[in-house]
Amino acid sequence: MPKGQITSLNRANKNSGSLRTTVPSSIIKQFELQEGDKLRWKLEAIKKNEIIVRLEPVKVIEKSTGNDGVGGL
Numbered sequence: 001m002p003k004g005q006i007t008s009l010n011r012a013n014k015n016s017g018s019l020r021t022t023v024p025s026s027i028i029k030q031f032e033l034q035e036g037d038k039l040r041w042k043l044e045a046i047k048k049n050e051i052i053v054r055l056e057p058v059k060v061i062e063k064s065t066g067n068d069g070v071g072g073l
Contacts, residue, residue: 031057 005024012018023033042054 033057 007021007024009019009021012020023039027033038058040056040058042056044052044054046052
């Protein structure tokens with residue numbers, strides 16, 4: 001991934017204060033991320049306008065219930 005890659009922030013929805021951004025495809029490929037995967041965010045403030053963001057992929061593994069073959073989380 002190029003150093004200093006820029007993504008845009010967009011409102012998650014009009015009733016929310018949350019913002020969304022796009023995960024660059026190079027990160028998706030490197031960590032084999034898929035739609036529905038979760039990311040754990042860790043933030044470290046360095047200066048007033050500088051934050052280190054660490055993202056840890058958290059894979060959701062489906063487990064079989066053993067009864068009807070339908071997986072659960």
